[in-house]
Amino acid sequence: MTDHEIFELGDLALQRGGTLPGARLAYATYGVPGRAAILFPTWFAGTHEANEWLIGPGRALDTDRYFVIAPNLFGNGLSSSPSNTPPPFDRARFPQVTMADNVAAQYRLVTEHLGVDRLALVLGASMGAGQAYQWAVGHPEMVERLASITGSSHTSPHNQVFLEGLRAALTADSAYAGGDYAEQPRAGLRAFSRVYAGWGLSQAFYWERVHERLGFATLEDFITGVWEANFAGWDANDLLAMMWTWQHADVGRTPGFDGDTVAALASVKARALLLPSRKDLYFPPEDEEWSARHLPHAEVRVIPGIWGHLAGGGADPEAAAFVDAALRDLLATG
Template sequence: MPWPCSARLLQEVFGIERIALVYGWSMGGMQAYHWGACHADMAGRIAVVCGSARCSPFNQVFLEGVRAALTADPAFRDGHFAAPPRAGYRAMGRVYAGWALSHAFYRDELWRAAGFESLEAFLAGTWDSNFARRDANDLLAQLWTWQHGDISRCDAFGGDLDRSLAAIRADVLLMPGRTDAYFQAQDNAAELPRLTGARTAALRPIPSDYGHRAGNPHNIPADRAFLRETIAAFLAA
């Protein structure tokens, strides 16, 4: 069962038996789902932002492309990186750039709002170095964890996704990005009617052209405001 130590930490060290809101974006959204399913008595509310209950096959294909770009670097030998993969970081960034943001983002040149004068300047200034500050072997572990994200893999559910979703008793708010390419809104829409044990369950897509980044809206005021207002209403309900 994922994250049992986190629950024990809250209970045994901090004396916290109930969490008002478990909030997570992206892989954090998958973790929020885990809290709701695996620690149903602790989570009062869960907010899944640009996440899903399991990594979809389409999402896994995207991640395979990212992995292939990174591991094509000659620094990848015998299953791990012996040195920082400079070319691999850049290749991974260029692949990721097309998925993290949307068709509309590039069509309407929304990168200009960040001060870039050309598409190439945006890619070079943002994505070419985006992953270079991270350890490449840690990135591989993160990709593996992401691909295997699935709340039904917990021992209590035996791979039954319907059973794991029905185990959630919290109030549930699903906030996919309307233009998110890999955690797609249609996946959350399919999960919604299967949350049969939840006190309440709602789907509130983020009306944004920033793709997956809408759920972590650094320097995107409209998306940040939408998230804050929606979460405030969720907590107040």
Template structure:
């Protein structure tokens, strides 16, 4: 355990930290005194039927979601809805390897699955916030994995679901790519088997990860059209160092590895003996499947194959050349498309 100023109220607040008690994990470990960092916007109405849950994605926190998706006049309008953003376990704000005291912290932090996050969020919503129904669960990337898990695990609680740029069961291709992200970190001699003193010790590994994210996170069209220049960077070297590496260099490697491990193993069919059709057939929520057209992590074809297995679902792709990282909000047109889809979904009648 060590202090990392990046994971602070000054950078990502305001948020509140809730202790939900001991969380026994699917892999057999336990997070004692599991803490969830939660940011809320708006108020729960008297009927308690206006709650929206947003789980976070890999490396992301509540702050980027607030900046990209939430605001007055937007689909996710805090004047109409009670919006709850829960930072996933391992993201640095909630219980994570770097902020857990010895001996259970750092490389000894237990393995966490997507389902563990969802069960923890369910405990928070029902026992702490008094929420029994969700008007919408929406999340991007790993947030989409959690959205799918919510809709399958708690079908009577979720009225609408919007998985954005993510799948219900991770693919072999995506598993392999994510493994290279992990290897980039663990192969750095400064990683010291997960017991380094600060992210600076793993700077080479974090730089390698940043470059890999640049390759797969954006799209080939992004580079062909020199979108990095439109974003204010004079060259590709400038973009890699002052955007991609600047983003990752302050993050804790063990936290990133914790999230990557569960990302790789996201699979709602674990609840139905490996039968994906049966798992997605449990969904009762009105569902919009929203892929990014140029996403190389979660290609539209992979998302479309799952969409066909979901009752009463719509396929709503977003056209963008920003690839998976359109989630960051640099393409205003992509965000406008997401906003329109979410507005349509929230207006759709549900049982």
């Protein structure tokens, strides 16, 4: 993993009340400070390393031109999380952290620690997109451009039902023990992974047997070799903490908007590019088409292909090229 740094936040007051004591924000930077700054928060069950497919010389986020900042989501095991927070806020007692709380911490990182007062672009994929939206609503004077990749401005009811299924699979393992497990609930993590396997990729991906082209002879090999392997190293409470943040995401809950998501979107000053995936099962294009109708300056470009939600993560070369080109176009706008 690319080296990361820690920004010590002290006691962080939270949007829903209470405090996250001794809060720590993990982050990585790429490029030279002083260049036009880009902020690229992480997604669910990912770290800054997962963002690096878009970062570097000759890529859309060209480090010969831009200074890229990648803060890690609370709950992802690098920033403050259930797994690394001391008692009494460890494990399942970790405070409820919102998207706005993540952005409040990132704002301090960017302005206080890194001395950045303007962001040429804030972008993210999946939960990262939710943070990007939150930045554009919460700090409209700072954000010039917004890019949402396979995400949305708020978590839809259907998306919340999907998350409830994941939560139920993980916590049904008796080894979970209400979050106070001595060892990771392996059966729960395995069930969680298998539920996710049916949602992260599209029906067409499986119908066309793409897993075989990736070197997996059977569906069982693919599920165990990709999905179970991906989540096997994660702490169960960390996953649940990030899921809570995801499930309660809504820019309408930003202070001053009283739950009015439409009004929150209308307040955005940034030029927005929304990049949903054509066959995403839980962040479908309709979510972003709805948001675009309420943003003052927005364009929707639908990522082609059959990779579903994973089209936003660089795994499919066709989708990756589409996203890279779209971001280049956005950065070229005045």
